[in-house]
Amino acid sequence: MVNASLLAHPLADELTSVRHTRPCALVIFGATGDLTKRKLVPALMGLAKDGLLPTGFAVVGFARRPWSDGSFRTELGDGVRQFGRSDTLAAFEQLQEAFTFHQGDFADPAAYHSLRLELDRLDQKRGTAGNRLFYLATPPSSYSSILQQLAASGLSREADGSFARVIVEKPFGRDRSTAQALNDQVREGFRERQVFRIDHYLGKETVQNILALRFANGIFEPLWNEKFVDHVQITVAESIGVGSRGGYFEESGIVRDMIQNHLMQVLSLVAMEPPVALSAEAVRDEKVKVLKAIRSFRPEQVAAATVRAQYTRGSFGGEDVPGYTEEAGVAPDSTTETYAAVRLQIDNWRWSGTPFYLRAGKRLARRATEVAIQFKQPPHLLFEGGKQPQPNVLLLRIQPDEGVALRFGAKVPGPDLRIRDVRMDFRYGTAFGGETADAYERLLLDAMLGDGTLFARGDEVDEAWRIVDSIVEGWQRSGQRPLGYAAGTWGPDAAARLLEAGRSWRKP
Numbered sequence: 001m002v003n004a005s006l007l008a009h010p011l012a013d014e015l016t017s018v019r020h021t022r023p024c025a026l027v028i029f030g031a032t033g034d035l036t037k038r039k040l041v042p043a044l045m046g047l048a049k050d051g052l053l054p055t056g057f058a059v060v061g062f063a064r065r066p067w068s069d070g071s072f073r074t075e076l077g078d079g080v081r082q083f084g085r086s087d088t089l090a091a092f093e094q095l096q097e098a099f100t101f102h103q104g105d106f107a108d109p110a111a112y113h114s115l116r117l118e119l120d121r122l123d124q125k126r127g128t129a130g131n132r133l134f135y136l137a138t139p140p141s142s143y144s145s146i147l148q149q150l151a152a153s154g155l156s157r158e159a160d161g162s163f164a165r166v167i168v169e170k171p172f173g174r175d176r177s178t179a180q181a182l183n184d185q186v187r188e189g190f191r192e193r194q195v196f197r198i199d200h201y202l203g204k205e206t207v208q209n210i211l212a213l214r215f216a217n218g219i220f221e222p223l224w225n226e227k228f229v230d231h232v233q234i235t236v237a238e239s240i241g242v243g244s245r246g247g248y249f250e251e252s253g254i255v256r257d258m259i260q261n262h263l264m265q266v267l268s269l270v271a272m273e274p275p276v277a278l279s280a281e282a283v284r285d286e287k288v289k290v291l292k293a294i295r296s297f298r299p300e301q302v303a304a305a306t307v308r309a310q311y312t313r314g315s316f317g318g319e320d321v322p323g324y325t326e327e328a329g330v331a332p333d334s335t336t337e338t339y340a341a342v343r344l345q346i347d348n349w350r351w352s353g354t355p356f357y358l359r360a361g362k363r364l365a366r367r368a369t370e371v372a373i374q375f376k377q378p379p380h381l382l383f384e385g386g387k388q389p390q391p392n393v394l395l396l397r398i399q400p401d402e403g404v405a406l407r408f409g410a411k412v413p414g415p416d417l418r419i420r421d422v423r424m425d426f427r428y429g430t431a432f433g434g435e436t437a438d439a440y441e442r443l444l445l446d447a448m449l450g451d452g453t454l455f456a457r458g459d460e461v462d463e464a465w466r467i468v469d470s471i472v473e474g475w476q477r478s479g480q481r482p483l484g485y486a487a488g489t490w491g492p493d494a495a496a497r498l499l500e501a502g503r504s505w506r507k508p
């Protein structure tokens with residue numbers, strides 16, 4: 001069923017031609033937590049404001065605290081006020097009745113029995129038609145008992161044409177074997193098409209624009225290979241430190257927290273072959289193929305192909321900031337990395353010999369996520385004297401200042417033939433204006449629609465862990481401490497050694 005107000009939405013033509021939201025109940029496990037308040041409910045209200053929620057809709061919050069429906073709604077309203085897009089509070093006020101609270105412990109079978117009764121009641125009361133979407137917004141340690149109980153209680157079963165789907169938050173495992181165990185557990189209750197593994201980077205407009213840029217245009221794809229591309233740099237730089245998440249970060253480190261998921265996902269969209277269609281399976285088949293073509297490292301190769309470092313005391317925006325080991329929840333002798341740079345080779349016809357350099361770090365000089373495709377120099381440089389022109393770079397800026405830029409050489413006006421680098425710049429905000437929807441809006445909508453294109457499939461997660469595990473194993477075997485870099489800089493100087501042949505890291 002399509003919400004009538006959808007027809008007034010600017011995306012209506014696109015959506016109604018192929019996509020229909022069906023009524024459903026969304027059950028949020030971990031509904032008193034931070035993610036629900038800061039991201040999920042504000043995103044739902046963004047969808048409500050744009051008329052994209054189905055008419056039969058309900059949200060059941062599941063957590064331990066003895067909250068009433070009233071206190072749950074008050075807390076969520078507060079979240080929408082603080083974190084929602086403009087005008088979403090009015091949508092929440094209109095839709096408050098759709099939110100109910102279900103108190104229970106994740107491990108208690110009785111709580112699932114009463115949840116089922118509650119969902120049956122909502123089918124009658126709010127027209128949710130037996131369709132259920134379960135969202136695991138909990139610490140990963142709870143996934144196992146929730147999945148077990150959903151399977152045991154029969155809530156994961158799809159009956160009479162209704163759907164049952166599960167959205168799993170990151171992190172999906174902490175290495176390949178825990179991810180495989182989690183995949184096995186998910187599959188005890190759900191088939192792959194019912195499973196939606198979130199990587200919120202895939203919900204970002206600019207990440208999806210990688211597909212549009214590559215496959216909606218004729219001019220880029222012919223150059224998109226080892227013949228023309230010298231190398232690719234993918235950067236996810238954060239200017240903040242670990243803040244209050246020190247305890248969590250100690251258990252993961254940047255390679256597990258960012259590279260395994262966000263950077264590998266972006267890499268696979270940049271490097272994959274054109275899919276035969278933009279369907280979930282076709283796109284993900286190509287993504288997994290390119291991940292399979294990436295060599296994992298033998299332990300003795302890791303030192304030469306990676307750099308691992310931890311921020312030390314420094315300054316940011318004129319203020320002194322603490323080093324990582326001085327942060328709350330962090331061991332004083334911690335060896336957890338807050339910066340990692342990796343050189344990857346993709347062993348296929350398209351990319352053989354073109355390195356992909358990935359780096360991610362906290363407390364770097366600027367917050368920036370970008371993909372830089374650096375092209376080869378022309379075979380023969382005609383313009384002698386003065387500065388050599390820089391290689392052409394196609395820059396995909398994912399955040400902030402979302403857009404695409406092309407750097408090329410142009411003649412400096414005047415009697416001499418002098419070349420200077422200039423940029424052609426497309427900015428999302430200027431071209432399209434308006435407020436961009438949060439990544440969670442798109443992902444929640446897609447999960448309701450049953451479209452898994454922007455979610456990681458089990459085999460993608462597995463391949464990404466294969467690569468990351470080989471890096472972590474090399475670091476563990478070497479027994480070396482991470483290098484240091486001062487907070488507020490672009491990371492350790494040693495990272496330059498990964499880039500051979502006169503290449504250098506960009507400073508976004």
Ligand SMILES: NC(=O)c1ccc[n+]([C@@H]2O[C@H](COP(=O)([O-])OP(=O)(O)OC[C@H]3O[C@@H](n4cnc5c(N)ncnc54)[C@H](OP(=O)(O)O)[C@@H]3O)[C@@H](O)[C@H]2O)c1
Nearest residue numbers: 030031032033034035063064065105106137138140169170
């Ligand atoms: N926060 C973010 O911005 C963010 C961003 C990206 C990804 N994530 C991921 O999202 C997930 C949730 O993060 P979060 O920050 O929202 O976690 P959180 O604030 O720690 O919330 C945990 C929730 O789980 C509930 N809970 C824990 N054990 C329970 C049990 N045995 N029975 C019933 N309820 C239980 C808690 O309820 P009670 O306290 O009421 O028991 C609370 O609602 C994590 O996987 C995280 O990695 C979070």
